[in-house]
Amino acid sequence: MSVNSDSRMVLFTLVWTLQMLLSFIQCLELRYHNSVEVEKYLTEISQNYSDFTHLYSIGKSVEGRDLWVLVLSKYPKEHRIGIPEFKYVGNMHGNEVVGRVMLLQLIDYLTQGYGSDSFVTRLLTSVRVHILPSMNPDGFEASERDCYNTVGRYNKNGQDLNRNFPDAFSGNEEQGQEVEVQAVMKWLKTEMFVLSANLHGGAVVASYPYDNSNGGSELQNDASVSPDNDVFVHLAKTYSISHARMFYGNVCNDVNFPLGFTNGFYWYALAGGMQDYNYLWGWCLEITLELSCCKFPPESELRGLWEDNRAALLAYIKQVHLGVKGQVLDANGTPALNAEVKVMGRNNLTPYRTNMNGEYYRLLLPGKYTFRVSLAGHEPLTETLSIPNGTEQFSALTHNFQLRALETPSSGSQSSASPELKQYRYSCTMLVAQLILLACLLCSF
Template sequence: MAIRRLSFLLLLLLRAFASLPTQTAARGGADPSSGIDDEKHGSFLRNLLEDKPEITEEMIHGYMTNSELEIAVQDFGSRCANVSRVYSIGKSVNGSPLWVIELSDKPGQKEAEPAFKFIGNVHGDEPVGREVLMQLAYWLCDNYLKDPLATLIVENTHLHILPTMNPDGFALRRRGNANNIDLNRDFPDQFFPINDEINYRQPETRAIMNWIKQEHFTASASLHGGALVANYPWDGSRDKRKEYYGCPDDKAFRYMASVYSESHYNMSLSKEFRGGITNGALWYPIYGGMQDWNYIHGGCFELTLEISDVKWPKASELLLIWKQNKMSMLNLVASMVKTGVHGRIFAADSGHPIPGSLMVKGIDSKINASRTFGDYHRMLAPGESYEVVASMAGFTPKRTRIMLEREAVNLDFILDPDGAVGQTKPVRTDCDCRCDDGGKPFLIREAYIWLYLLVLFFLLALYILFRRRIASRLAPHRHPPKRPVAV
């Protein structure tokens, strides 16, 4: 029995050793070029009120206070701990934590999946986003593994929800924060950089900027009130004229905005905005806005969503507003998975993932792959052919052409080191060590191998020693004395 047990343990060890991850091959196929397809449209006239003349107690009744919202976020984290985590990205001027809910089947873990963020209550007097985003979080928690769309989002994305970016403004019942600064004018602007030093920004703005640098967001949206439209970049123009001023990814942004508008109860039926979408510079030019900064500095495709004609509707209307926006929010997040091009970038000499960049010929913008897994997620409008280019310093770029239909395209690249063999410097990743294609550090993997070998050697030694002892005990009995026989 003891020998059988030892043999069984040896078999288990050998199977565990054989199941260690192995390197996999990737595919790919080389020079980026630029080009912007400008488009002119008519102008819409609309003026949003900078501040609500008066926010009465009757209007506030039914909305969560900042304390109640914080309790709700923490309670959500406890109730839905299997698919969420709660964390703070900083504090407001008056010290209120900026709480975020992350929803995923592996919350808090790095994965080769796209990440999306929703931000509510950017303006203190536009509180609908606070309430709607909490409804979204609860719906996803309650319907995970029950509803296909909820399951797709939880299992294939990392969704981050910041219900309020401006808790102080909400408490003061005004547009700006505690310093009376409009947070959606406080980001560094591409056309008029007054002051690009992050230390001179409001603490809420700094928190968002640092958040974008820490997380690898693919797309995002901020929720506002005062109109009913999906707004996309650019938010302003170089000469400050009110005209259509599209960004390099104008087609992709119009597609994303249309996904939201057409999934909405009545946004796409707007008589003011064709199709329920609009270019920011054409409709309501602003400078220092959050969505342009996201796109330029984070490679994050952000929309500004106006989800209520009234900035501060009665609380009795909140449930209806949630229902009207529910499918729009879900479909917008799911569009990251259902369309676009996704993949990973590897080094040919080592097989390790590398944080290269991805460009599309004819679109003058690039996105970066993550440092951990070398994964990228590129939003593109479906129904077209694209030439996709992967590149990184020290490697030869590679390109290939794809036809993007209604479904997403998965495309991996293997980049060959350029120059002489051995001249390429090792690429650092987030774990600051060599990583295999699954993201597991090689140092840890090698430690496991040595541990397996050590245990295997120890068990073999015990097995041999055990056999010798058994043999020595059996030796005197190999030739037993003859028994007397009665005749």
Template sequence: MKLIVLNLSLLFLSLHLSSVFHFAIAKGGLISSNFSGLGDISYVGSARHLFEEKKFSMQEHIKRLNKLAEGYMSNAELEKAIKEFNRRCSSISRVYSIGESVLGVPLWVIEISDKPGKEEPEPAFKFIGNVHGDEPVGRELLLLLANWLCDNYMQHPLATLIVNNVHLHILPSLNPDGFQSRLRGNAKNVDLNRDFPDQFFHMNDDLGMRQPETKAIMSWLEKIHFTASATLHGGALVANYPWDGTTDEKKYYYACPDDKTFRFMASLYSNSHHNMSLSKEFPGGITNGAKWYPIYGGMQDWNYIYAGCFELTLEISDDKWPNASEIPVLWEFNRMSMLNLVASLVKTGIQGRIFSSDYGSPLAASISIKGINSTIKAGKVFADYHRLLTPGEKYEVVASMPGYKSKSTRIMLGEEASTVDFILDPVVAARDDLLPSRCDCSSFEKREQKLIELLPGQHSEILIIVILILLFLCFLMKRRVILNYLRPKQMAGQKRPLVV
């Protein structure tokens, strides 16, 4: 009898351990497995380099993953698919590279917009897949997303909304070398989701040690002002949001300044998903990264801190490398979530533009929310801003810029986006900070001086009238410039903008 009880206990223990080790932490935690039966690969959260596998040789590991990779696009096939998409949908897309991997593979990006490659006062969103080489589902889903938008533009309301009002940038594979070798890290065995500058620790401050894939992302965000983004991972089913780390490396909920907004974004994705919100492990299908387990040098926190970009880490499949036959199902499960997340940039939050009252020029000013220690910058060309916020809340919005008087306004944000434009008054003229203007009234001052020098004293009354007429015309021109800048917002079918 004791022998039977012992055998049953051992059986229960083995089944329990099997289920534990099958669970894969795609964000890059303490224990991770590629699929059931492969064996365990251990990682240290703050380390840059990965440890080797313990149970299987490299040859066995590659052999097993090569079998799983059947049905997935190779790097060459992915590049071909990207370029074929661009040829087929050239009217709403362009393809460009942000750099190369360690082994020289181009990091191709698809931009989708009604005016691809052109600067517009619209928000930009980016999707990134295949951050970890052994998590390839994102590569496939992002190509499916691009093709779906192309096929449904001007037919499906969400596709039309996104293409007409957002600049969507899709990077299907950040880690083509890791995918080729069937390993998590890049060609130098570095986990790219531990390679970014960190707010708490300085292990990644050495520029010489930073990987080319990481540098490419950082340069990308210097060129394009992204409002929000998401990276697609595998090994769990949850929407993860900042902070990813804690000050003392312990595991607990550590909220960032925009915690409410991030929870809203994560819930939007989870609730639009087929079954993510039904998770028994993660209430509502969402989690704060630090509460799940802390990591350091992650892309998500860096985006928010250094680029003002609201990024989620999306774990979209329980298996890191599911059979290729499951891709159509995974696409259907995630499709509406991906679309709704991108569409939220224009359907919720606040947006607007900032102008100078003296010259009517756009100002690249800052937008902050009272009570939230987080600031975003307006665009350099059009001075447009796009600020994600939780619907149903009251906010005090503040626009500020050195050399100008700050302005603020209180709004009640409903379920739809609100447009709030600001016109700032200068404290002292700061023309170097101004963007190009269509009307420079300073030219009238020069003409006034010349007229004073040329006209005799008896014509001073005529001179005054001429000056007044010129000033009035300048005022009208400034007003027209600002109204012309604001008019496209009204034509887009949105509410009349609030001008502060």
């Protein structure tokens, strides 16, 4: 065989290999994939795109299925200071399946776009995106292809996972939670999530906290309003107006939602919901996205649903760059764990605190805000910041707070004196006073 023939054979082999690779990375088929297929797909993605993806499980379902999460980021395997953590959760109700499909399609879109699409590349360089396609795989496997029935909604133990989280307004404690809920609660403690959304079906609307109320000051005009209500409204509105049809407000022709978003409690009261738990105990702003009128629509409708939601899913991730981020440093310049970072005028039920890196993230709309930062053994620090819109720059404003140690009394001061020394000083003071009084009396003669 000639050299030219050898060269042609090598070239043919390379082209064939490239074609096989391209055939693999073609768009994920738009259909319903069972749990085995999803696990296989996520595993292959993590192996073939290992430089910017990472696959891990946050726990198992009642029937022992892994709750798989895929991370997509320039830094997939570990948190980096200044890079916010974001998450999407799908299929919490097993028979509400559109979110599950949308998240798998989003994974496919992001993996194909990273390095070739400038927006996707910049997005994944600036944030760690965690995607849990199915929080309730047992429910999905038990569900039926029906728009309205509840078969598969609950987990294997017959529990509604979106009624199973501890609730600040009803006094529910962290006990008796289902294993899927426990996994998410633990997840929130291992990652400092800044922004999140959970995907449902049965309506087309973006819903935001609070979902519940005990009739306190949060209850305003039939809505349960959080201290960060302006941010939540912006987040829900961002998804709605970026969606192809949600902003119409009456897609399903049964309930009208002006501009396609609503306060959760205003829609209907819900105790033990995941979005309230994220906000109150995870310091993570989460909204609920209802993506389809039919909970389990025919596969022929999935292409249109993906086109409806693609831009909105991307636009929502970008909102993680609202507000301000940075570190709190103690008097020695060391990152301070558990420092409280409070925005004046926003009385959050649980205070925002820094992580082990001294980091804080506060999602805020553009404007001027006064911050009060406190840490045991340090003087409280008050600073006012002007915050721009960081979404276009793919980065929130970065600002570090430097604390000063509390001044402690010197060893010779009155407050540190012994009881005997204090009594001696008192006696001397009284003696001087008596002498002055005696002198005044003598002068009067």
